[in-house]
Amino acid sequence: MSLQLDEARVTQYPTHFLLDVYERMVLIRQFEERVKLLFLEGSMPGTIHQCQGQEACAVGVCTALQPDDLITSTHRPHGHALAKGLTPDEMMIELFGKTGGCCKGKGGSMHIGNIDKGMVPAIAIVGGGIPLASGMGLAIKMQGLSQVVACFFGEGATNEGAFHEGVNLAAVWSLPVIFICENNLYGASTAIHKTTRMTRVSDRAQGYGIRGETVDGNDVLAVYEATRRAADECRQGQGPVLLELLTYRRTGHSRRDPNHYQPKDEQAYWHERDPITLLRNALQDELESELSLIETRVLARIETAVEVARAAPEPTPDDLLTDVYATPLHTP
Amino acid sequence: MSLQLDEARVTQYPTHFLLDVYERMVLIRQFEERVKLLFLEGSMPGTIHQCQGQEACAVGVCTALQPDDLITSTHRPHGHALAKGLTPDEMMIELFGKTGGCCKGKGGSMHIGNIDKGMVPAIAIVGGGIPLASGMGLAIKMQGLSQVVACFFGEGATNEGAFHEGVNLAAVWSLPVIFICENNLYGASTAIHKTTRMTRVSDRAQGYGIRGETVDGNDVLAVYEATRRAADECRQGQGPVLLELLTYRRTGHSRRDPNHYQPKDEQAYWHERDPITLLRNALQDELESELSLIETRVLARIETAVEVARAAPEPTPDDLLTDVYATPLHTP
Amino acid sequence: MTRRLSIAEALREAITEEMERDPKVFCLGEDIGVPGGFGGAFTVTLGLEQKFPDRILDTPISELGFFGAAVGAALMGMRPIADVQYSDFLFLAMDQIVNNAAKLRYMSGGTLSIPVVFRAPVGATGRGSQHAQNMERYFHGVPGLKVVAASNAYDAKGLLKAAVRDDDPVLIFEHKLLYGSKGARAESGATDATSDIPDVDYIVPLGTAQVLRPGSDITILAWLLMAHEAMAAASTLAAQGINAEVIDVRSLSPFDWSTLSESAARTGRVLIVEEGPKTGGVSAELAAGLMERCADSLIAPVLRVASADVPVPFAPVLENTYRPDAARIVAGVHQLMQWG
């Protein structure tokens, strides 16, 4: 993969589009960096799985979707959520476990979501969101709707039975689901080559008789275009499609993981290919000021979110018992 | 697939080998036919899944194995068991739920097995035997032994997560396991094309980076040779291998199923390709008398088994509580 | 007007009527809609594929996959009915049932509904250890999930309709020996569980137990096949001058505590009957819960008649020893009558 974006491709896009895509990636990056600080300083509860370095996957995919399209996500959902349009506020409040959060503080980092914005609360059981996505695609097809479902998961999830069963179901029923595998080379600390002989995740598509494609997951435009193609196929009833996005996790798997298991040269290679830097380098120098404006705007937006979250009210103990059933059970 | 065995191939084999293979197939066929009668007349308890028409798979595979090699089986295990060397007696007694059976009458038809003869009690959870077989291969590899494990399952099982996870594990650890998929075109009443887009099960091998091969499962010699090759690879540490054996179930899925879901012409085609007839037609006419001797011998052997089984003692109620733990728990 | 139907027929009617009423209702499972096939393992959906060609979906053998797909379709507003051929296979789908279906409303802060129905046949029926378990114990008490068990055709139809219309995931247990399946799928040793089914639409509310036989001396709690054994035991006991009240627990999650406690407090003696290993069964919660609720009015400890703590054996002799029956229930009652 090259160290710069294909110039010809970049120039096809209007500046406002490129800036918008850029801003979303920066928003994700800065959101994650801020969350990391909050977590390390101990003011944020729980555990976190972050996506620094994988922003182009989330943004490239979600930019190619319609507002009423749906996504499912994983234990590493912050980027997907921001890319799909959840606000830093509703997310930050959720991460703090406060009532105004997108899941009322009951979900937390690993279950971020907002169905009104097309994002099912993230499923943190690796692979668990895949059969779910197929079922959502089934609902869409049975009702003759034109939505598509983009189902995010990592390469590690492709060794789960849920991947096999979920993708096969979507295939045999030709469901409008784009299976998005963010191959960041590691499942937690374990390198992909220790977990399967197969070197290209997209090759598994053959076993289900569907189309598979491997894309540079750090090239936001390549991701965007691949997703567009896949979404069109799905809307035409030719789905599902398996997209493998080659990318890399710049941070630890979770919490304080110093990711020592990533070889230094590998890290160096991928840091050079940072998705945000790649796009930035492809933009004309005239845009410099625009870019720093974006930077400031994003940082301000995140600070607001932090303040809002810190100020937000805690749930009350009574909230423990609500939202279990549609109508509360009264069991004397 | 042709309507007769390849003459050149048949003539390579000594007569006694061909007769032995023939006798085993006839033994399975007659055993199953007798069991069906016993079941329909109501003297045999439980439910049955029979393998008439698939005898060449069981016999071809097991003939290629060494006595200390192992097999795992499924809800349809009678053929595998007889091919691996279990006696009609120990099996018939088990089917009657009597104490002298290979599982003391506690297992029954779906759990037939005898570890001393290299057959793990059959696993009747579709796909459930596949991870088990990988683990057996792991034990063999870790101890530096030269055995192989032949893991039988149907094409329907290849849509289970257990298949995906079990085969991938064996692949990434290069375990001596031959995955034997008896593709009889149906999972219970459901035709394979309703359950997956993939038309050749062996194509799924690519997704695991292992060798896959599709063989005429009604040609006992082709199955034998394919298994020999696979076993050799496994013993040389080049395993696992996925073998797809194309075959057909002549009888119902279970019990009284009249298999009306099988198209008449499809049935006719496969009846013409009956594995026993195919081999019989390939044997010289001089052997006629030999063959009828075999017939008589087999029938006598089975009648003995039925008598032994009928006469065998029932378990006593106390037997209910034994064999749960290595040493009985005393819980006051 | 009423018609005498078996559980299999009653379930088929319930599914048909709900699918006619609401286009969002559909079925998915293995071998449920194959022409010339079985209509599912116990004929419940037989022939429905002709009526609803697009809403009876035959699945690959992928329990985790199609149960998860049912949950995914449900969160989109569909009302799927997913079934396993034998409840023993629920383990394969359990992650989707417990970690997803039952939790998504809560995890989402109440923004998601999962109106899905799961159907599963239980019971030891001559098939050996892996097609015989009573799986109620593994799902009773799972927060976010509702669990019912239908011991007769009237309840089967009414409970399934209530489940389909409920906005939360509902797991329905059915018993192989009670279906009244016919033809190639008939079960030997089956028990008659037919009922008179009214020609009008009705439901049996989830969360309610039913008094099958009022009595004053002792309360016998049971469900599915054991409810029938309990009724048989009650007649024997009546002849002996013991007037037993028999209650079909029917709703295994949540329990209908008011009905159960009222009876327990009134008779002062409770025997719980369960098919399945005694230790850690559903009966344990019934016993513990009644002790908490009726301590002052219980004359005797709550006792349980259940199966031995062993896997289900194949041999008929052993299986019949494993499965509680009227005789053991009568013996349990006699033991309880000795107290106080």
Place this chain on the structure above:
Amino acid sequence: MTRRLSIAEALREAITEEMERDPKVFCLGEDIGVPGGFGGAFTVTLGLEQKFPDRILDTPISELGFFGAAVGAALMGMRPIADVQYSDFLFLAMDQIVNNAAKLRYMSGGTLSIPVVFRAPVGATGRGSQHAQNMERYFHGVPGLKVVAASNAYDAKGLLKAAVRDDDPVLIFEHKLLYGSKGARAESGATDATSDIPDVDYIVPLGTAQVLRPGSDITILAWLLMAHEAMAAASTLAAQGINAEVIDVRSLSPFDWSTLSESAARTGRVLIVEEGPKTGGVSAELAAGLMERCADSLIAPVLRVASADVPVPFAPVLENTYRPDAARIVAGVHQLMQWG
């Protein structure tokens, strides 16, 4: 001589010693032996891959697959130790645990042994609904399986060694807040569960409960984190003149009924503490079983202090409300003391 070790360290020692003792012992799991990695989710196997390069197997994320492989290796005479990173994932492997591991000896008429050990961390620890369940309830009472829970380092080492040497499948539950994991894997809000570990080889026999604190007024039963809360409650109660006996149930399948019944009969009052939804928990069987065994000597009904019947919430405020603590245990005891 003894050394003060955390549960994580004690488990690591147990595994090391058993692997040195018996070449058939090996470990498989996710991220258990990656240089520069975690040593499993809670550092238990940290560094062992250097000592045993061929017997610490990092698996793909395939719980059903590698748990099944562990069972397959065990039936060949190996002694695998398979772990899940969070017990919530046991559902994915449950078919292999319950339908295969626990039943194969029985199904085979006693010809197969499955000497496998499964390890699983439980407990609500700020991770939300899918990484927080207490899974004991789903495995307690499964025939053919043994289940233990280690609440301190001494037991952790002794129970794991006993489990490895046992010829039947053993499931060990561990608690995230008790490991004493260090560095990047340290848990906030952890409880000290270190013990003095003797330098000599020892085991803690499976099937035994342990009296943590003798007392005469009431019996408190608990395990894992709740055993620590129970001890805290006992000191508070002592200051109030109530002398509570605290027992670490420790063996969840089978129960050590003789120890539990003896105490219950002696004090006449029993409070059971469980982290996890109250309905259908392990406590239900404890309560029902004690009622059956000690009816005549119980002064009060057996009561349970457990979590609400809800999925585990993320918000710390809610999670702390969900998790029983010393204060609620004290309140429960006060309630019980009012009887008789």
